[in-house]
Amino acid sequence: MKVRLERRGATSARLVALSRLFAVVLALPITSVVFLACGTNPAKAIAEIFGNAFGSWFGICETIVKSIPLILCGVGLTVAYKAGIISIGAEGQLLFGAIASTWVAIYSGLAPPLVLPLMFLLGGTAGAAYAVLPGILRAKFGLNEIIVTLMLNYVAQNFLVYLVTGPWKGKGEWGFPQTDKFPDYACLGTIPGTRIPYVTLALALLSVAILHFQLFVTKLGYEMRVLGDNPEAARFAGMRITYLVAVSMAISGFLSGIAGVGEVAGMHQRLKRGISPGYGFTAIIPAWLSNLNPIFVLPASLLMGGLFVGGDAIQISLKLPFGIVNVFNGTILLLLASGEFLARYKLVVEA
Amino acid sequence: MTPEFSFEMLGITKKFPNVLALDNVDFKVKVGEIRALLGENGAGKTTLMKVLCGLYRPDSGKILVRGKEARIRSPKDAIGLGIGMVHQRFALVESMSVLENVVLGTKMDALFPLRRARADVEELAEKFGLKVDLDAKAWQIPASEQQKVEILKAMYRGAKILVLDEPTSMIAPSEYETLFKSLIELSRSGTAIVFITHKLKEAMSICDTITIMRRGKVVANCDPKEVSAKELAEMMIGRDLQTEAPQKSVAAGGQAVLEVEDLFVENDRGMMAVKGVSLSLRRGEILGVAGVSGNGQTELMEAIAGMRRPKGGRVTMDGKELSKLPPWKIRELGLAYVPESKRVAISPGLSVSENAILKSYSKSLSRGFLMMKESVSEYARQLVEKFNVVAPSLEMPAKFLSGGNAQKIVLGRELMSDPKVIVAGNPTSGLDVSSTELGHGLFLQARAKGVGILLISEDVDEILKLSDRIAVMLGGKITKVFDRTPPLDELSLAMTFEQ
Ligand SMILES: Nc1ncnc2c1ncn2[C@@H]1O[C@H](COP(=O)(O)OP(=O)(O)OP(=O)(O)O)[C@@H](O)[C@H]1O
Ligand SMILES: [Mg+2]
Secondary structure, eight states: OEEEEESSOOOOOHHHHHHHHHHHHHHHHHHHHHHHHHOOHHHHHHHHHHHHHHHHHHHHHHHHHHHHHHHHHHHHHHHHTTTTOOOOOHHHHHHHHHHHHHHIIIOOOOHHHHHHHHHHHHHHHHHHHHHHHHHHHHHHOOOHHHHHHHHHHHHHHHHHHHHTTTTOOSSSTTSBBOOOOGGGGGGBOTTTSOOOHHHHHHHHHHHHHHOOOOOHHHHHHHHHHHHHHHHHHHHHOOOOOHHHHHHHHHHHHHHHHHHHIIIIIISSSSOBTSSOOHHHHHHHHHHHHHTSOOHHHHHHHHHHHHHHHHHHHHHHSSSOOOOOHHHHHHHHHHHHHHHHHHHHHHEEEOO | OOOSEEEEHHHHHETTTEEEEEEEEEEEEEEEEEEEEOOOTSOOOOOOHHHHHSOOOOHHHHHHHHTTTEOOOOOHHHHHTTTEESSSSOOOOOBBBBBHHHTTTTOSSSHHHHHHHHHHHHHHHHTTTOOTTTTBBBBGGGGHHHHHHHHHHHHHTOOSSSESSGGGGOOOOHHHHHHHHHHHHHHHHOEEEEOSSSSSHHHHHHHHEEEETTEEEEEEEEEEGGHHHHHHHHHTTOOOOOOOOOOOOOOOOOEEEEEEEEEEOOOTTEEEEEEEEEEEEETTTTEEOOOOOOHHHHHHHHHHTTTSSSSHHHHHTTEEEESSSSSHHHHHHEEEEEEGHHHHOOOTBHHEEEEEEETTTTTTTTTTTTOOOHHHHHHHHHHHHTTOOOOOOSSGGGGGGOOHHHHHHHHHHHTOOOOOOEESSSSTTOOHHHHHHHHHHHHHHHHHHOOOOEOOSSOOHHHHHHHEEEEEEETTTTEEEEOOOOHHHHHHHHSSSSS
């Protein structure tokens, strides 16, 4: 018997969808091995994860809470990826959004009704600026955006730590490395009976709709798609490459920044370490799972959000480390990459 | 006993979405035969050969190689059976040496792998007249040499069957001779050669048999000695050829619209490729630039179109200096540009219609920041109709277009954009006979409307047929300008020797 690879003539849309599904489904048995190694019954653990994430009203609400930043960052990344920019900097942009909005909330001294709107505006803008920087470096000087965006994540993380342990350290916080609690008018309201901040939920859904429209119906979206598909063709057609790269990154960074505002103003009500359990990194998965289509970022983010919730739950109920969720995420990412491969090639078994 | 046929493809059918690319095709080639494969753009020539080379699996039919049924499931199988293909786009690793490219992926000695290989490759090159500098890097050598390397590559892998997809569209006519000599040498040693081309003359001159395809079917196999070019063309299109050669009106002799003054341009390797070129193109004039490829024509064209910054000199259109403007501004001022390489002008993952509008999307096809869906498809339909583009669907990714049909989009887009000046590099390469005629007709129409056309082509016949004046480019300089059409041999001479 011989097993070999064979190239497919054409890759159909169905095949791509199947390969995405396959990535998610196949991640379960693979992660099971890790559960076994931890001495836990995998079936029980998986049931626990999904039961907690999707099995109750409370679980679903929590899943939505965690999905919101994933949707915002994921849709933004979709735009960047469509334009051919491999950004992995959503995490840093999210943190910068959080930092900028914290300044507005605590230090700007603005009239209370202006504070929240300005937090979103400045938070988004900070995220955008932080994303445009690597965009320009790549378009103008050919710097590799993967490396630059990755590095900027750590710069943002360390800057945040510096702020909350140094100049912005709260006075009433018993020495914890965090800012003071935001005044009430700088906090987001939630849907009654849940922890879901309705403003960011609405913004997340809106961003999906707007960016789907933006990518597939507007002139700018068309230009971005050409740029991502064949940069030489974009240049040939006389498109303004630097401008397009900057705008794509600005959109991506703005949405990540908004996600950061949502986390400080909606969830933690202060700036501290760990406001994001890596939303900006995890959002790379829904972006690819969606096959770079904003609409599909929605279900993919819900899945990932669910994993966060389930991961929290098994820490308590099964005494398992949260790291298991990262194993799951990593597995999906690897499978996505291999699914990409199998959509192009097929395995043939011959006698 | 040696089998009569090198390979036999029997009853091959291949369907793609919306199109039956191959319809029960029989194609048999004898040992040591040179076979021409002709047909209109989109007839299925490339697809048929990709089936032979294991790149596509046929839906039905079988393939016999040297009399035995063969299972060709992948290019590796095909190579194992001695089938080698030289694609229209060469696939050399640019940063590697020629020798490394030739032996890449074959079994090599673990130590000093290139030592033995070098001797073998040298012997092979000697035998078939495919001499190339084995130590040059692939990017340093011109297209014609790259092609030799591709052939060497196939032969080194023991090819007994060699497929060449439009081998002459990338090289200059003056280089055909050496290519043909090598092919004849190869066929003498028993290699079966399939030669896809749109140039009837060359098909008739070196091939033993001509096979004609039309819409996925083989419609005729004929002996080149018994048919005329006109008959061939008619078999290809399936009806009488209208021999209404496009009428060329008297040159308008308008005022200059594009001026190139003392232009210096570097190539990708940082060497000066254009060394002080001055040209003046008048309204309603076709100025042909003739030259063997690699004499700076590409760089000249790119500099005029704003794709490459000149190192010195200036380009002005209607008195406005172009050389400092970004490409989009230059397009906006009315300079249309047909690049030599399709790769830079087609976005393969986007649909045919989205490619059709690449040139005009920001003018008439969008309102504010929105694309007008209706006008976009209308525009694409018009272009496809006007230029006779064969596309199974306008919504299919452009990468599935046949080579010639993609070129029709590239050319058609520019002609439809209502320009002041057209800079065109090999605009009809890869086009079939009737589409070439159509293209030429449209160039003459544009000229009659007062458009200035700078035609840079390696096809001397095309230059002679269309140009009002001809400039010869050699070694990065304009070495001669003919004010009226010179005889062919005089032009060829000027292209090879500085006078
Ligand atoms: N992978 C593919 N998917 C879908 N359609 C395809 C694919 N490859 C080719 N086609 C279609 O099959 C038909 C035949 O294409 P093919 O490339 O064989 O033409 P050709 O004879 O080589 O033409 P040309 O002279 O223009 O190179 C065309 O209509 C083309 O659009
Ligand atoms: Mg072809």
